[in-house]
Amino acid sequence: MSLINQQIVLAKRPHGAPQPDNFKLIETPVPELKEGEVLLKTKYFSLDPYMRGRMNEGPSYAPCFNIGEVLSGGAVCTIEASKNPSFKVGESVLSYTGWQTYAVSKGDINKIPDTVKSSYFLGVLGMPGFTAYYGLTTIGQPKAGETVVVAAATGPVGSMVGQLAKLKGCRVVGIAGGADKCTFATQELGFDACVDHKSATFKDDLKKACSSGIDVYYENVGGPVFMAVLPLLNTFSRIPLCGLIAHYNNAGLPQGPDLTPLIAGTFLKNRVKYQGFIISDHYDQIEDFLKEMIPLVLSGKVKVKEDIVKGIENAPQAFIGLLEGKNFGKLIVEV
Amino acid sequence: MSLINQQIVLAKRPHGAPQPDNFKLIETPVPELKEGEVLLKTKYFSLDPYMRGRMNEGPSYAPCFNIGEVLSGGAVCTIEASKNPSFKVGESVLSYTGWQTYAVSKGDINKIPDTVKSSYFLGVLGMPGFTAYYGLTTIGQPKAGETVVVAAATGPVGSMVGQLAKLKGCRVVGIAGGADKCTFATQELGFDACVDHKSATFKDDLKKACSSGIDVYYENVGGPVFMAVLPLLNTFSRIPLCGLIAHYNNAGLPQGPDLTPLIAGTFLKNRVKYQGFIISDHYDQIEDFLKEMIPLVLSGKVKVKEDIVKGIENAPQAFIGLLEGKNFGKLIVEV
CATH class of the missing domain: 3.90.180.10 (Medium-chain alcohol dehydrogenases, catalytic domain)
Known part of the structure; x- marks a missing residue:
């Protein structure tokens, strides 16, 4: 047979x-x-x-x-x-x-x-969780008291970024699509705030939620969410870049104006570090990740x-x- | 009086x-x-x-x-x-x-x-030289054998970046405006190549001069020069960002298309680090710089x-x- x-x-x-x-x-x-x-x-x-x-x-x-x-x-x-x-x-x-x-x-x-x-x-214990962990800790390097922003907040990467940043004593602001996801991020995942990117008042809502600016923006989406983050970036902020889901279905470049000078100028004035990474380069460090993460998952400290x-x-x-x-x-x- | x-x-x-x-x-x-x-x-x-x-x-x-x-x-x-x-x-x-x-x-x-x-x-021993030195060594971190590209190659920052990278054993490709400047960069400053950004064949010339791609692009201009560099960036390349002279006189954003997705996508795929810095943040390190640089200038090793x-x-x-x-x-x- x-x-x-x-x-x-x-x-x-x-x-x-x-x-x-x-x-x-x-x-x-x-x-x-x-x-x-x-x-x-x-x-x-x-x-x-x-x-x-x-x-x-x-x-x-x-x-x-x-x-x-x-x-x-x-x-x-x-x-x-x-x-x-x-x-x-x-x-x-x-x-x-x-x-x-x-x-x-x-x-x-x-x-x-x-x-x-x-x-x-x-x-949580695989590629997405490790992506969250590596990018946040190695490139983002958040310090207690800093504000960390992450989009796709209830996704496997975003939820992990936010929960790890909370464990490090940061203020965590999520961005998600819809009220249910935002409620989940604050009620279940313990984020300090979560802003709905589908809302007409999204840019203002994000600004209000980040009253001390943004120190780490964990980038996994790009597009309009990134442009809402840009003016809020603090001096010496860090942007680990692991994904750009907002662009993946683009068949060509969007219409203008060309935002490059605005973005580059902001990165220069605010001394921003923007760094792409791909987790498959870093599997030599996965044992350290699992050693730290499995107990957090088993104990329920990470949901x-x-x-x-x-x-x-x-x-x-x-x-x-x-x-x-x-x-x-x-x-x-x-x- | x-x-x-x-x-x-x-x-x-x-x-x-x-x-x-x-x-x-x-x-x-x-x-x-x-x-x-x-x-x-x-x-x-x-x-x-x-x-x-x-x-x-x-x-x-x-x-x-x-x-x-x-x-x-x-x-x-x-x-x-x-x-x-x-x-x-x-x-x-x-x-x-x-x-x-x-x-x-x-x-x-x-x-x-x-x-x-x-x-x-x-x-050379002041703000521009220190800017070149700090950005190249701290963010660019060039290794012997790597290719370093710098624009405004005969200016105070570019000439210093290139000469310091040569002293570290890198292949150095300058970008400058006009044949006189390019000749000076190779003949006097000792760059391996220098490409004229005013030439109609600039993009191809740069590609030919960087046959192993680019490992460090020291960014002080932005604009079309940056866009010519972008497709040549190697995996794990570094971009210290200290200036954007091509944009300074812009009265608004350029027309589209919006190049952001192309740039961000390249930085992600190629794991690029792009980091802005302003030298006035780092004057606690100027004595180290002067100690290293004054002998190089006095001996003529740096022109x-x-x-x-x-x-x-x-x-x-x-x-x-x-x-x-x-x-x-x-x-x-x-x-």
Whole structure:
């Protein structure tokens, strides 16, 4: 009896916002295992904004997806069969096998402990959480009493940035889309304030919430949110730059005026540090991160919000919604 | 017999490029010295691009100049009379008394050694040289073998950045306006290449000169030069940002498209650090700078190019030309 693998492949490249027909669900037989290989059964796979960049031609953070190939990305899998002595059937692993129900691996997978909910290794304890931690601590370097602002405040990166900054004694102001998300950020995540970027009074609301200016702006969105932050930046403020979701669906450059002189001039006058980083460069430091973070998650000092979509067939629509901010928490597909 | 002080004051604020009528030469009597004061006779005063920002309303790097007040800035003066026991007649000092032939000081001046040409303390050994040194070493952190690019290559900042980077074993590519300046940068300053930004083939010329990409771009101009640099930036490149002379005369934002997403996206993908700084924040480190730099200048390992204009009445026209790149070397007015 041969197993059938359901896979989502890139059918064609999107121009602007992805549409359902950019994706295709196919079925392929699972091949026989060779010596040294393991068969993975996917339990969860991750949907992350950076995947949009990989759907374009040419490199972004990572090599682009090829047409007709499975969309790759973080996944939590169970070892279903093993011809590799390092892995036993039933173990949970983190792999990079992406949008499919099964995968064969030669062993470039990492075991995950069973003391924590396994899906957390796609979010708070995985790439997004580590992105938040690294950018905030290494580039942002917030000091107690400073004001830290982060957008996508209830997403996996934003929620972690804000909670870590609170633990460091900062005033934390979130930015999120809609009243529900803002309430969650202040009530559940413990942010000092959260401002709705969809509100007509957003710029004024942000200014009021940041009455001492902004010392660290953790940049994961760009666009109009960044332009609202710009005039509030304090002298010697720091901007770790890990994402620009507001731009990902742009098919070309926006109309003018060209804001570059305003931005560069502000960075100069206010001695701002603006620094891009990609977390895949820094996995030599992930053990330090996990050592610090697992106890915080287990003790409830860091709260976790997941948005779990069931069924691989629903992944494309969920991903399209992610780029529009429709998710509420870390978006994960449960297979 | 009372002395007459010639002073240049800000007559009205410029809108766009400054015009001669933004300045006014006035004559005022030099007041009697009080206890603790010294009378300074100006020998040289400095013309620097950052002064353009101070001519606008509101703060730039420094508080704005007021209408009717003397334009302040670095000056080398001789003590002409002294009622302050710390200063003797005939000593040379560096002051911040700016565009005038005399000034009374309460003693917020620094003596300069007579082993070096005193005008150098306005250039290579003064604010511009220290700006070059601090930004390159602290933010740029060039390593031997890397490619360092600097614009305004024969100016006081650019010439110093390039020569210091050469001493560190870097490949140095200058950008300058015109063939004479480019020849000077390679023949006299020892740059590996220098590209003329006025040439129709500038972008291609820069690309050819930077065949291994750019690791450090020392930013002092902005505008089209920056946009030519952008696609050449290597992964983990650094951009110390000390000036944006291409924008200073802008009366508003340029027409579109808005280049922000392109710039931010490049900084993200290539993990670029872009950091503004203002040298006046760092004068606690100037002794280290002088200790390193004076021997380099005295030994001729660092070459100095000055552009000296004679007569205070010629300062406004020289300053207008500075913003158009008409100077060739550190622009100084000899009184």
